[in-house]
Amino acid sequence: MPEPRPSLALTASLDDPQRERDLARMKRLATGLFLLAAVVFVVCTLVGTEHGAWIGYVRATAEASMVGALADWFAVTALFRHPLRLPIPHTAIIPRKKDQIGESLGAFVQENFLTRAVVEEKLTTIDVPTRLGDFLAAPGRAERLSGDAAAALTALTDLLRDEDLEPAVAAIVERKLHATEAAPVLARVLELVVDGDRHQEVLSAALRLLSRFLHDNRVVFRAQLGDASPAWVPDWVDDRVFDRAFAGVQQFLDEVGADPRHELRRSYDDRLRAYVHALRTDPETAARVEALKKELLEHPAVRAWSGSLWSNAKGAVLAAAADPGSELRSRVTALILDGARLLRTDRTVRELVQRHAHGIAGHLVDRFAGDLAELVSSTVARWDTEETSRRIELQVGRDLQWIRVNGTVVGGLAGLVIYTVAQLIG
Structure with a gap:
């Protein structure tokens, strides 16, 4: 029993x-x-x-x-x-007859109130978009709703176990990275760089850094030349040779950096474009890039990074959600206010919401009318x-x-x- x-x-x-x-x-x-x-x-x-x-x-x-x-x-x-x-x-x-009354009451409510025809007829007399827009646009309502959304998000994350999600997120990221071919992605990135002449800017910056590095370490390079020079060569000869060579290198770097049409730059551009073409057409080049990608993904530092994605993202989102002045809260509030404005003024949005309100309400009634009737009858039965x-x-x-x-x-x-x-x- x-x-x-x-x-x-x-x-x-x-x-x-x-x-x-x-x-x-x-x-x-x-x-x-x-x-x-x-x-x-x-x-x-x-x-x-x-x-x-x-x-x-x-x-x-x-x-x-x-x-x-x-x-x-x-x-x-x-x-x-x-x-x-x-x-x-x-x-x-x-x-x-209490239980039978409860069942009859539930059936009465279901058959006479919780029907698609009754609900849709009622909705035709209600301006759903305006009511919803007025509700969202009430003073302070958007801020409260954004705060409620933040609280709901915090409660949801509290229910999730970090020790379960961290390896799951890491596995998803690694699986996605392994499944994505590296050569086409790298080729597209390099194409964007070349098309915008960003590669020349990178070369100019590299030349400046190299020139500064040589200047800052001039004494070190001179000492290396002295150590490598035969003992019978006078120091003043080493100094002259080093000065001429050092000045030549610096002058060359300056010329390349100052001349956008320098031959080195054209060669650099041609080689980079050829590499992009090889990434798209040459299987061996693509295979080498793919092998490098797999090696990087297997590196302990990369694995540690992928494992920390969930914790870092969760911490950043929760911190922003808890701060009323954060950009996240501000954007959610602005989104709610924009939605309220569209609901009250945009004809297309209003017609869409009004039409879908009928469909959603009808679906909910068809789906849950029996459950609500059962709720009535079972509640009465427990009295x-x-x-x-x-x-x-x-x-x-x-x-x-x-x-x-x-x-x-x-x-x-x-x-x-x-x-x-x-x-x-x-």
Whole structure:
């Protein structure tokens, strides 16, 4: 047997002291009318008809009032409990039929409210884009929503285990890098560099750095020449040879750096373009680049870098999300405000949102209507039986007490009419 589900407490908002007082007052009124009819009936019975024929009419009215009051009391009470605590069949209807009522209520809601036709008809009367745009454009709303998005992002990352994600992200990056051919990528990069003459700028910078390096280390190079020169060569000869050679190298570097049409630059440009062509057409060149790429990817430093991608990205994003003045938060806020403006002013966006609102709402209704109906029925089924009956009586009991009052009055009038007709016939 399945284990019984625990009872679910009803919300405390259904407890209304004013409703309780009104219900108690109506019960006293209905009971008082019954007691009044009973007193009148007893008095008329004791007095008898010797004091006039009118006694019979009053007695018949009081008698019918008591019958009507008792019948309606039984009917109203039978909804919520057994009258006089007697297990009379077909009484205590709400406690006994609570689960069936919940199922019927869920089916009623599903069939009459949670249908595509009803929802779409309602949406035709609502300007969805304007309402959504006004909501997003309310003062401070975009900032709050960006903050809520940041909080949600932080909560989501807290649920994720870094020790699981770090190797997963590293594996994805490495797999993607291994699957990407290096030669076409390198060829495209070099093409962009050559087309923009960036390679000549790189050469000029390299020449300047080399010239500065030689100048800063002039003494070191002179010492190297002295060590390599034969001992019988005088120092002044070494100095002259070194000065002429050093000056020639510096002059050459300066000439290449100053002349954009220098032969070295043209040769450099031709060789680089030829290399780009080889990367695209020569399998051996592409294979060498691919082997170099694999060697780099296998290097421990590269592996450590790929393993730290998740932690670094997560830390940077969370830090930006937590800072109200960060560029990320500012961009999210601006994006929300731009969306609000488009929703209120751009006709294309408005028509798109209004049209898709129908489709989305219809899909949600078709997908979740049964689940919502099940939620209603299962929630009602988990309510405590006696508490449910009491709360429902508290909500509608005052109006139901009018049935007792009306039954007393109508029953008395019916009894009076019947008695009068009987007297006329007799």
